[in-house]
Amino acid sequence: MSLAGRIILGTAAVTAFAMVAAAALVHWVVRAYLSPFADHFATMRRMMGWGPDLETIYALVDHALAISLGIAVFLGVLLGLLVARELVRSVAVLDEGLARFSRGLLGQPIRLVGPPELTRVAGSANRMAEELGGAQRAERELVAGIAHDLAHPLTAMRGTLEAVRDGLTSPSDPRTMTRLLTDVGTMETTLADLRDVAAAEVGALRLELHDVDVAVVTGGIAASFADLAARKGIRLELETGAPKPIAARTDERRLARIVANLVVNALQATAPGGRVGVGLSARDGVAVLRVEDAAGPNAGAAIRAALDGQGAGLGLRVVRVLGRAIGAQLDVRDGQAGATVELRLPR
Structure with a gap:
């Protein structure tokens, strides 16, 4: 059964139970209050030809209670329908927002609608999405930084190797090896920096x-x-x-x-x-x-x-x-x- 159906059924059941209990109490009170006067009412009817009839009174009370029970159940169902509609709408907004987050659309926050409990959940989800978005931006910037820092030594190494291939410089020239080792050292430093950054951000950097x-x-x-x-x-x-x-x-x-x-x-x-x-x-x-x-x-x-x-x-x-x-x-x-x-x- 859907959430709305459970809310409506629950509201109707609680209302019906409460009204049945109230009707039974009223029925018992009316009978307890009027039963001591049964002989007086009978004497009035014999002497005067008219007077209250307890069975008729009891029947009218029971009839009124039955009508009240029906009206109360109807109003309970109507109230449950209104509450369920609002709650289901709020849950649907939350569900749509979480579905957007699952597709990576972290920049579209969930609207804060509905009862406080659901708005707190939506607010927590929005904060989580904001933090995830920040982490993704940081990751993209880190990758861009790595590419930037590796581009120069790789380009320099390619230029040196192409010069050796084209005969513009000799591979036995010490300066050729020095340039290549310098570029390799630059890349090693970049990778060491990357390892240090990754370790430090998770608290695993070992310091000397x-x-x-x-x-x-x-x-x-x-x-x-x-x-x-x-x-x-x-x-x-x-x-x-x-x-x-x-x-x-x-x-x-x-x-x-x-x-x-x-x-x-x-x-x-x-x-x-x-x-x-x-x-x-x-x-x-x-x-x-x-x-x-x-x-x-x-x-x-x-x-x-x-x-x-x-x-x-x-x-x-x-x-x-x-x-x-x-x-x-x-x-x-x-x-x-x-x-x-x-x-x-x-x-």
Whole structure:
């Protein structure tokens, strides 16, 4: 039996049961109240020729109760029909919405109609669909980032191999092997970043924590990008701000990856003739790393979007995920010349 049929049948049955019980009670009360006067009514009829007839009264009461029972059952069925219609309509809206979600149409929320219990279910389903939609968008952006980061080394490798095939360069030339190994290393780094991001987002990233001189790590990363900055015509400046070591208990390899990604992002965003600054200081028991670019006043918004996984490439998404994993705090500040990304590490 359908939901509507069960509601109508249930309402009619409950109404009929209640009315039968009420009729039996009224029947008993009327008889109990009038039966002591049966002899008086009989005497009136003998002496005066007329008077109340208890059997007739009982019959009229029973007839009125039967009519009332029929009317009550009819009204109960009508009320059940109205309730069932509204409830079935609400369930149908919920069912249609869930069917849309099952087809992948997560951007079409379920209308909140019907009783509070069903609207709460619909609201929970809408929140679930919103979270699933966010996860799908993040997955698409991650795939796009992987494709973006792998495209450059693959293209470079193809160019090198085609040059060897066409005789433009010799496979025995050490520079050929160096270029290929560099491109392979870039792809390995991208895959390692992808593994770290996947592990960190499920809480399975294994960290190797020990006391690290952040100044040494930062200086090494800055030195490794000096040639790239020079080729792009960008001034890469390192400001440590303190002659003594600045130590923090962290994962050195993941910290180096964060710093490298921030510097690469700044170099990519800064035009030739600009400046990229890498600064390091210690204050209030925290090691503070700053990377400044010269990408213009809108650079901060672009960095925030990329940190949330909305930009091309994995670089800044890796910064956000690994930074959170090692307990660092990230802050992006806007400026006229560009943006400053500040990374704060507990010492």
